[in-house]
Amino acid sequence: MNQFSEILEVTSPFSLALTAGTLAYFQGRVGADSFENGVYRRALDTDEGMALLSIRELGHVDAPRLELTVSSENLVRSDAQLVVDTCRHMLGAEVNLSTYYDAVTDDPILATASKTLRGLHPPRLPTVFEGLVFAICGQQVSSIVARHIRTLIVGKFGRPMTVDGVIYHSFPSPRRLLDAGLEGLLAVKLSRRKAEYILGIASKAVKGELEIKTLTTLSNEQIVARLDAFRGIGAWSAEWVLLRTIGRQDVFPAGDLALRHILSERYLSGEKVSESEARRFAKRWIPFRGLATAYLFATERLRPRGRSSGKRSP
DNA sequence: AGCCAGGCTCTCG
DNA sequence: CGAGAGCATGGC
Numbered sequence: 564m565n566q567f568s569e570i571l572e573v574t575s576p577f578s579l580a581l582t583a584g585t586l587a588y589f590q591g592r593v594g595a596d597s598f599e600n601g602v603y604r605r606a607l608d609t610d611e612g613m614a615l616l617s618i619r620e621l622g623h624v625d626a627p628r629l630e631l632t633v634s635s636e637n638l639v640r641s642d643a644q645l646v647v648d649t650c651r652h653m654l655g656a657e658v659n660l661s662t663y664y665d666a667v668t669d670d671p672i673l674a675t676a677s678k679t680l681r682g683l684h685p686p687r688l689p690t691v692f693e694g695l696v697f698a699i700c701g702q703q704v705s706s707i708v709a710r711h712i713r714t715l716i717v718g719k720f721g722r723p724m725t726v727d728g729v730i731y732h733s734f735p736s737p738r739r740l741l742d743a744g745l746e747g748l749l750a751v752k753l754s755r756r757k758a759e760y761i762l763g764i765a766s767k768a769v770k771g772e773l774e775i776k777t778l779t780t781l782s783n784e785q786i787v788a789r790l791d792a793f794r795g796i797g798a799w800s801a802e803w804v805l806l807r808t809i810g811r812q813d814v815f816p817a818g819d820l821a822l823r824h825i826l827s828e829r830y831l832s833g834e835k836v837s838e839s840e841a842r843r844f845a846k847r848w849i850p851f852r853g854l855a856t857a858y859l860f861a862t863e864r865l866r867p868r869g870r871s872s873g874k875r876s877p
Numbered sequence: 878a879g880c881c882a883g884g885c886t887c888t889c890g
Numbered sequence: 891c892g893a894g895a896g897c898a899t900g901g902c
Contacts, residue, residue, distance in 0.1 A: 703897080704898075704899065707882085707900060756898095821883040
């Protein structure tokens with residue numbers, strides 16, 4: 564095992580706790596992501612093996628200094644650039660939050676969120692394949708169920724790697740999910756339909772039809788149209804990829820039930836909002852609708868919901 | 878116990 | 891075409 568470290572360039576303000584915390588649901592391990600004791604970690608497959616990324620904050624929100632440490636059997640420092648690029652992509656490192664914050668000062672909800680969530684960059688998943696699989700897992704079911712299934716997929720089919728006595732799993736490659744087959748995917752509590760969707764997407768991925776570099780050259784509408792043509796992918800899932808993998812900053816997934824619920828509670832005193840009403844409402848946030856979406860979801864996550872879940876005694 | 882969750886496809890009128 | 895059933899699972 565060898566290790567090397569690099570400093571990641573990020574645009575200030577930047578909060579690792581909020582940005583990585585969003586990936587890992589703020590604390591602990593979820594799927595391929597973990598955020599514990601101030602360190603964000605993720606295992607990645609590489610050409611010849613695996614690498615564990617560990618990112619920590621050495622500075623602070625307004626003078627960020629992020630240190631990336633790469634642990635790997637086969638990577639050496641000269642291979643670092645690809646890993647550094649992946650990290651910066653995942654952390655939304657280049658996103659300039661200041662212009663967004665300036666734009667929403669007249670919106671009481673988002674202006675408050677700008678303060679409590681200062682430095683939250685919208686995080687991204689590393690590949691289109693992972694984004695699509697995550698979206699499929701999230702279709703229709705509650706976010707708790709989706710999270711559970713994603714964690715099962717990673718734990719069961721991701722490649723394992725042990726570092727300092729701890730086992731990490733990468734998000735499974737398309738090949739590995741194809742090998743898992745229908746039975747394997749049914750075993751992680753996916754419906755038969757969703758398992759079929761994922762296998763279909765995986766076979767497209769191994770044929771090289773999901774290259775992120777190809778997609779990023781296209782417009783939002785073109786990307787949605789292309790992804791929407793895949794079986795199992797509709798507008799909601801395509802927009803999810805646009806936001807959470809490609810990282811576009813002016814996308815508003817008006818079909819999202821939870822987002823409409825937030826809109827209704829925060830802005831419309833509980834009145835129900837249809838998809839088209841939500842889309843119309845969100846026009847006020849152009850050209851930052853994606854950032855507004857990320858901040859709305861994040862405030863909702865931070866808000867204490869439900870009561871004390873005291874499930875101690877059996 | 879049911880009903881609903883950060884949808885989508887397929888099948889019928 | 892539009893409407894509606896069906897889907898797996900965890901919480902409430």
